[in-house]
Amino acid sequence: MRQAVLTTPGDIEIREIPMPAPLKPNEILLRIHRIGVCGSDIHVFHGKHPFVTKYPVIQGHEYSGEILQVGSAVTTVRPGMKATARPQVVCGKCAPCLRGQYNVCQNLTVQGFVANGSAQDYFVVTEDRIAAVPDSVSYEQAALIEPAAVGAHATRRAGPLTGKNVVVAGSGTIGNLIAQFAIARGAKKVLMTTAKSDFRLSVARQCGIAETANLSTESFPDAVKRVFGSEGFQVGIEAAGAQGAVTDLIAGVENGGTVIIVGVFEENPVVNMGFLGEHELNVLGSMMYRHEDYEEAVHFIADGRIQTTPLITSHFPFDKYLDAYHFIEKEGHKSLKVMIDVADN
Amino acid sequence: MRQAVLTEPYNVILRDVPPPHELKPNEILLKIHRVGVCGSDVHMYYGKHPFANTYPMVQGHEYGGEIVRVGSAVTDFRPGMKATARPHLVCGHCAPCLRGQYNVCQNLKVEGCAGPEGSAQEYFIIPQDRAVHIPDSMTYDQVAMIEPIAVGAHSTRRPGSLVGKNVVVTGAGTIGNLVAQFAVARGAKKVLITDLVDGKLDIARQCGIHESANTGKETLADAAKRAFGSEGFQVGFEAVGAQPALTDLIAGVENGGTVVIIGVYVRNPVVNMGFLGEHELNVVGSMMYRHEDYLEAVDWTANGIIKTAPLISRHFPFEQYHDAYKFIEAHSDQAVKVMIDVAEN
Numbered sequence: 001m002r003q004a005v006l007t008t009p010g011d012i013e014i015r016e017i018p019m020p021a022p023l024k025p026n027e028i029l030l031r032i033h034r035i036g037v038c039g040s041d042i043h044v045f046h047g048k049h050p051f052v053t054k055y056p057v058i059q060g061h062e063y064s065g066e067i068l069q070v071g072s073a074v075t076t077v078r079p080g081m082k083a084t085a086r087p088q089v090v091c092g093k094c095a096p097c098l099r100g101q102y103n104v105c106q107n108l109t110v111q112g113f114v115a116n117g118s119a120q121d122y123f124v125v126t127e128d129r130i131a132a133v134p135d136s137v138s139y140e141q142a143a144l145i146e147p148a149a150v151g152a153h154a155t156r157r158a159g160p161l162t163g164k165n166v167v168v169a170g171s172g173t174i175g176n177l178i179a180q181f182a183i184a185r186g187a188k189k190v191l192m193t194t195a196k197s198d199f200r201l202s203v204a205r206q207c208g209i210a211e212t213a214n215l216s217t218e219s220f221p222d223a224v225k226r227v228f229g230s231e232g233f234q235v236g237i238e239a240a241g242a243q244g245a246v247t248d249l250i251a252g253v254e255n256g257g258t259v260i261i262v263g264v265f266e267e268n269p270v271v272n273m274g275f276l277g278e279h280e281l282n283v284l285g286s287m288m289y290r291h292e293d294y295e296e297a298v299h300f301i302a303d304g305r306i307q308t309t310p311l312i313t314s315h316f317p318f319d320k321y322l323d324a325y326h327f328i329e330k331e332g333h334k335s336l337k338v339m340i341d342v343a344d345n
Numbered sequence: 346m347r348q349a350v351l352t353e354p355y356n357v358i359l360r361d362v363p364p365p366h367e368l369k370p371n372e373i374l375l376k377i378h379r380v381g382v383c384g385s386d387v388h389m390y391y392g393k394h395p396f397a398n399t400y401p402m403v404q405g406h407e408y409g410g411e412i413v414r415v416g417s418a419v420t421d422f423r424p425g426m427k428a429t430a431r432p433h434l435v436c437g438h439c440a441p442c443l444r445g446q447y448n449v450c451q452n453l454k455v456e457g458c459a460g461p462e463g464s465a466q467e468y469f470i471i472p473q474d475r476a477v478h479i480p481d482s483m484t485y486d487q488v489a490m491i492e493p494i495a496v497g498a499h500s501t502r503r504p505g506s507l508v509g510k511n512v513v514v515t516g517a518g519t520i521g522n523l524v525a526q527f528a529v530a531r532g533a534k535k536v537l538i539t540d541l542v543d544g545k546l547d548i549a550r551q552c553g554i555h556e557s558a559n560t561g562k563e564t565l566a567d568a569a570k571r572a573f574g575s576e577g578f579q580v581g582f583e584a585v586g587a588q589p590a591l592t593d594l595i596a597g598v599e600n601g602g603t604v605v606i607i608g609v610y611v612r613n614p615v616v617n618m619g620f621l622g623e624h625e626l627n628v629v630g631s632m633m634y635r636h637e638d639y640l641e642a643v644d645w646t647a648n649g650i651i652k653t654a655p656l657i658s659r660h661f662p663f664e665q666y667h668d669a670y671k672f673i674e675a676h677s678d679q680a681v682k683v684m685i686d687v688a689e690n
Contacts, residue, residue, distance in 0.1 A: 050619055050620075050623075051623075094600075095576075095577075095579075095599055096599070096600045096601045099601075101600070101601045101625070103625065104600035104601045104623075104624055104625045105600070106599075106600055157625075231440075232440075234440075241619070246618065254440055254441070254451075255439075255441045255446070255449035255450070255451055256441045256444075256446045256449045261618055261621055261622035262622060263618075263619075263622065264619050264622070265618045265619040265622075268615045268616060268617050268618060268619075269615070269616060269618050270613050270614070270615050270616075271613060271614060271615075271616045271618075272613050273586075273591065273606055273608075273610045273613060273614050273616075274395055274586065274608070274609050274610040274613075275395075276606055276628070276630045277606035277607060277608065277609075277610075277630040277631060277632065278396075278449075278630065278632050279449055279630060279632065280446070280448065280449045280503075280629070280630040280631060280632040281629070281630050282627065282628075282629045282630075283621070283627075283628040283629070284625070284626075284627050284628075284629075285621045285622040285623065285624060285625040285626045285627070286622060286625060287622065287623050287624065287625040
């Protein structure tokens with residue numbers, strides 16, 4: 001079978017490797033159909049990911065496929081079903097795992113970063129990490145379950161959003177899906193901000209995110225006032241990984257409010273920490289997702305509450321994997337989710 | 346009556362002012378016995394407080410006194426009782442006030458800090474709703490410590506239950522010490538307190554705090570290993586307001602753990618925000634206290650759970666108010682709590 005290998009920063013090779021080994025009892029063999037290229041994949045491609053320092057890497061943690069075979073102990077899924085799986089390999093023994101917070105397992109490895117990912121024709125996953133997908137959901141939509149689960153998790157971290165005003169800083173795939181989840185969870189109003197392109201804000205509006213602001217033409221306080229009036233906002237979600245966004249959210253959120261950190265920061269920001277203390281703000285990290293987030297992402301995509309189609313801006317065949325990265329390098333401002341078509345349908 | 350005034354940075358004078366006005370129905374007239382000098386008072390004295398920077402200012406928000414008279418509607422307090430009061434003036438109608446989080450009222454004013462005058466005078470009027478009963482068995486020194494004790498009470502509520510958790514408190518001044526004592530009292534498994542001054546760590550041990558480390562001589566990582574072994578720590582309290590303490594706590598706390606921000610920062614720190622996100626840390630501010638914290642501070646001090654005597658470094662008579670600041674300036678390493686004896690007993 002074919003496998004895409006990021007041999008060294010800046011280079012991807014397609015090579016032939018043997019088929020996966022026979023399944024263990026708890027394992028499932030997937031025929032991979034779609035792989036989404038994630039911003040963190042690009043960080044790794046550029047050799048700038050904070051934790052991924054060893055190459056070669058087999059990428060691919062956003063994917064969908066068809067179940068071909070199941071191990072003897074697998075009971076929840078059968079061949080012929082569509083599926084995806086969480087890429088988290090956890091120890092099960094550390095304190096976070098023991099309290100159920102395995103997404104921050106002290107010994108976490110993530111497939112597609114340190115462990116091998118799904119950038120190949122066939123891929124073996126374990127039953128505990130699988131999420132079955134209804135037939136009505138396309139393989140493209142199913143490949144967006146992973147980033148949608150990031151949105152599901154991040155919007156849980158702030159507690160109930162019902163009746164609250166929410167600002168999402170960042171208009172990429174993650175920011176978009178977070179904003180959609182905030183709306184789906186009953187936020188009163190959601191404002192998405194970007195320091196980048198109007199293109200992404202137009203995609204946001206196609207996804208039902210009505211309120212947007214381009215901070216290159218409107219100040220953050222002005223946008224907040226325009227959208228929320230005197231109510232302000234109670235929750236901010238940082239999905240840009242940028243100093244300006246952190247500063248705006250911390251300065252702007254209501255006293256006692258919450259800022260969720262989702263973005264990856266290439267440079268550490270300065271924080272007005274005394275202000276954070278004196279205003280009793282909560283700055284909370286959000287790491288990937290847990291299984292319930294995957295399940296919720298599947299449900300919300302299947303029933304149309306989360307829109308994925310406007311996010312998918314281009315496709316590349318598997319053999320052109322490297323071209324997809326070059327395209328993102330050149331056209332990133334005009335693209336959101338780039339899909340690799342591993343299988344044709 | 347006599348009143349101490351910080352006329353401008355580095356200058357405190359005593360002056361005669363008319364006695365307080367006639368009491369309104371809900372008011373209580375206190376004869377002030379003790380005023381404690383707080384770190385934030387010292388920031389103001391140096392002209393370096395981030396927001397309390399209006400002069401002249403009558404300081405004094407940590408105090409104990411005797412009730413001299415009560416207004417016609419005061420039912421719970423009688424002349425002759427000991428009392429203190431919260432220094433908050435809140436609006437009662439902003440969103441934080443309406444949800445009971447009035448300690449971060451959007452229009453908060455603090456007596457003795459920014460705007461309204463404090464208790465650095467012979468007589469002081471407090472309203473019944475902010476006053477707390479003090480048992481006769483407590484000394485006026487203890488009463489004047491209720492305010493910082495309430496800071497300890499409040500901040501140790503912010504991370505949720507501490508039972509069975511290992512806790513690090515950075516900073517062994519008055520606030521750090523009292524936070525650590527509260528962490529012990531709330532059932533933390535082990536509490537490690539750090540400072541750069543051995544004398545403050547000695548005081549911490551006299552107050553029953555389990556473990557201490559001078560982080561000028563031992564890294565926090567080493568000290569945490571010595572104190573907690575492989576268990577690590579789940580909660581950190583930053584009571585210094587300094588970059589290295591914050592950096593150590595964020596880097597060291599268990600994945601999914603909590604760092605509570607209490608310190609006042611003269612300079613904004615840099616935060617490893619991607620790490621905070623990826624490890625799902627909670628960095629939460631803690632602002633002063635609410636009334637329940639005052640009540641708990643009184644109870645726990647009265648019954649000996651919270652110790653205050655080892656913290657009091659020195660007393661100055663009221664007429665030597667300025668000398669107290671000069672003493673603190675000259676002994677900034679060693680001085681912990683300095684008391685102004687407004688009345689003699």
